[in-house]
Every structure is written in structure tokens, then in C-alpha cells.
Amino acid sequence: MKKKVLILFALLVAYSAKSQLEEPDDKQIKDSLYIHEVENKFKTDKVLHAEPLYIDLIRDLGARKGEKEWNVGLGMTDNNDYTEYTALIEYEWAPIDRLGFEVELPFSLYYPINGSLNSPSNKLNSFKLATQYSFYVSEKNRTSMALGYIHEFELNDINKYRSGNVYIGNVYNPFFVAAKRWGTNFHTLLYTGPAISQHFSSNSFNTRWEINSNFHYMIPGTRNFIGIEFNKTLTNGDFDMTVRPQMRVSIAENLLVGIVTGIPISREFERFSTFIRLIYEPKHK
Numbered sequence: 001m002k003k004k005v006l007i008l009f010a011l012l013v014a015y016s017a018k019s020q021l022e023e024p025d026d027k028q029i030k031d032s033l034y035i036h037e038v039e040n041k042f043k044t045d046k047v048l049h050a051e052p053l054y055i056d057l058i059r060d061l062g063a064r065k066g067e068k069e070w071n072v073g074l075g076m077t078d079n080n081d082y083t084e085y086t087a088l089i090e091y092e093w094a095p096i097d098r099l100g101f102e103v104e105l106p107f108s109l110y111y112p113i114n115g116s117l118n119s120p121s122n123k124l125n126s127f128k129l130a131t132q133y134s135f136y137v138s139e140k141n142r143t144s145m146a147l148g149y150i151h152e153f154e155l156n157d158i159n160k161y162r163s164g165n166v167y168i169g170n171v172y173n174p175f176f177v178a179a180k181r182w183g184t185n186f187h188t189l190l191y192t193g194p195a196i197s198q199h200f201s202s203n204s205f206n207t208r209w210e211i212n213s214n215f216h217y218m219i220p221g222t223r224n225f226i227g228i229e230f231n232k233t234l235t236n237g238d239f240d241m242t243v244r245p246q247m248r249v250s251i252a253e254n255l256l257v258g259i260v261t262g263i264p265i266s267r268e269f270e271r272f273s274t275f276i277r278l279i280y281e282p283k284h285k
Contacts (some may be wrong), residue, residue: 044097045137047144049179050187050216050225053246053258053277057191058132059092059100061144061179067100068093068282075275077262082119085109086275090128098137104128121157126171128152142181149174154197172196175210187227189214209234223250229260241265242273254281 046062060067068091075086090104106126112119132148152171160166175193182188191212198205211234216227229244246260255278262273 045139047137047139047142047179047181048218049144049181049189050214050218050227050248051179052189052191052212052214052216052227052229053248053260054229054244054262054275055191055210055212055231056090056277057100057146057177058102058130058148058150059094061146061177062134062137063094063098063100063132065094065097070280070282072278073275075260075273077273078271080113080271081116082110082112084120085111098134100132102128102130102132104130121159123157124155126152126154132177144177144179146177147174148177167200169200170198172198173210185218185220187214187216187218187225189216206235223256224248239266242270244275248279254283255279256281 044062044064046060046064049061051057051060056071059069071088071090071092073086073088073090077084077086086106086108088104088106090102092100092102094100105124106128107124108120109122110119128150130148130150132146134144134146136143136145138144150171150173152173153167154169154171156166156168173193173195175191177189177191179187179189191210191214193210195208195210196205197208211232213230213232214227216225218225224247226247227245229246230241231244232239232241234240241264243263243265244260245263246258248256248258250256258277258279260275260277262275264270264272
């Protein structure tokens with residue numbers, strides 16, 4: 001895992017160095033042309049933001065009617081007793097300006113380490129439905145804000161489906177997002193809200209607060225960026241944080257790939273992790 005972290009940072013440094021070799025005038029021209037393509041091609045306002053790769057937004061802030069996106073994600077997390085492999089499939093779309101919807105299916109597969117008996121069972125974690133509305137979009141201030149809601153229908157382990165006990169709980173997750181672009185290349189974003197879990201078996205509720213802050217640098221005149229996410233959770237007074245360096249690269253006109261490495265700061269059981277997100281955006285007319 002340490003080698004993967006070093007490789008990722010090497011890639012980030014290489015992209016940053018490449019961008020510095022361009023003449024200042026060329027950078028400004030490319031930036032202004034790309035920002036114009038995103039913000040001024042349509043009548044409705046929209047600010048160009050670099051959005052995080054791990055805690056993905058429901059749809060672009062200031063989404064425009066007709067926009068849509070497919071995501072496929074693959075990840076691996078190294079824990080003390082087992083290795084977790086994750087996968088997700090999600091579809092996002094905007095039926096009207098500023099309003100986005102999402103459907104997601106997240107999967108988890110577990111493999112024990114050294115014969116450990118503490119490995120969870122494989123499962124389709126949940127069926128997720130989400131919505132997000134951008135209530136403030138200002139091209140002048142380069143700022144966007146949104147409110148959203150995610151509802152997860154939690155599912156049981158795959159090997160327990162035969163018992164008929166498939167749907168085992170809910171997660172209620174309202175959230176707030178605020179993003180600002182500083183100049184043409186630097187981007188910040190805050191994503192926060194409570195995730196309230198309801199378990200049918202014990203009829204109990206547990207609340208986990210999520211506070212996710214992000215900083216990104218977008219390569220001039222492109223959709224590529226390098227950046228970092230700080231994913232923080234607070235549960236019953238227990239604070240955890242994972243730092244996630246990341247990069248996004250455009251490999252075709254409507255196809256991007258995001259690469260993320262997770263470095264836990266205060267987690268007792270989780271070690272390094274990696275995550276790859278493949279993003280396809282059908283052409284928006």
C-alpha cells in the first residue's frame with residue numbers, strides 16, 4: 001500500500017510540474033475558454049467546481065436540465081482482520097435546472113486475513129436514493145450552495161436472503177454543501193450532515209456526523225485536477241478522520257477516471273485504502 005501512495009503522489013507532482021511549464025498567458029487563455037464553456041454556454045448560471053471523488057455529490061452544483069452521469073467505482077480497504085473490496089454503480093440526472101437525483105447500488109466483499117473469523121459476510125450494502133438542490137449559484141462570487149438528502153434501504157448479508165430477512169434498516173442522511181472557486185484554478189468544498197441509522201432488529205437509532213472538507217487544484221484548460229479530501233466522522237464522542245489524496249484525469253471527451261488513496265489518521269481498525277471511480281457523462285444538448 002505504501003508503494004501505491006508513493007506512486008500516486010509522484011503522479012500528482014508530475015501533473016503539477018507540467019502545468020507550471022506553460023506560459024502564464026497560455027494558462028489564462030485556456031482557463032478562460034474552459035470556464036466559459038461550462039458557465040456561459042447556457043443561459044442558466046453554473047459555476048465550475050472541482051468536486052470530490054470519494055464523497056461524490058448527487059449531481060453537479062448548479063446542475064442544468066438534461067445533465068446525466070454514470071459512475072462505476074472499485075475500492076479496497078486493508079483492515080486488521082480482513083480485506084474489504086467494494087464496488088458501486090450509480091446513475092445521476094437532472095430533470096430540471098439545479099435539481100439532481102441519484103440511484104446507487106454499493107457492494108462489499110470481504111476476505112479474512114490469516115484465517116481470521118472476524119470477517120463480515122458479503123453483501124449488497126443498500127439501495128440508495130438521493131436528491132440535491134442548489135439553492136444558491138453565483139458566477140460573480142464563484143460560489144454555490146446546496147441542500148440534499150440520501151435515503152439508504154439497508155440490506156442483509158447475501159447468505160441470509162433465504163430466511164426472508166432482506167430489508168433490515170434505514171439510514172436517513174440530510175446534508176449541506178458549499179463550494180467556492182478561488183481565481184480560476186483553486187477550489188474548496190464543504191459537505192456535512194448527520195447520518196441517522198435505524199436498525200429494525202433492535203429498534204434503535206444511531207447518529208453519525210459527517211464533516212468532509214476538500215481542496216483541489218484544477219490543471220489549466222482541462223477537467224483534470226489534483227486534490228485532497230478530509231473525511232471526518234463523529235460518533236458518540238469518537239472522532240475519526242481519513243485523508244484522501246486524489247487526482248482526476250480525462251481519458252476521452254465524456255470519460256474521466258478518478259484515483260483516490262485513503263490514509264487513516266485516527267482509525268483503530270482500518271489501514272490504507274484505494275479507490276478508483278470511472279465517470280461517464282453522456283453529451284448534454
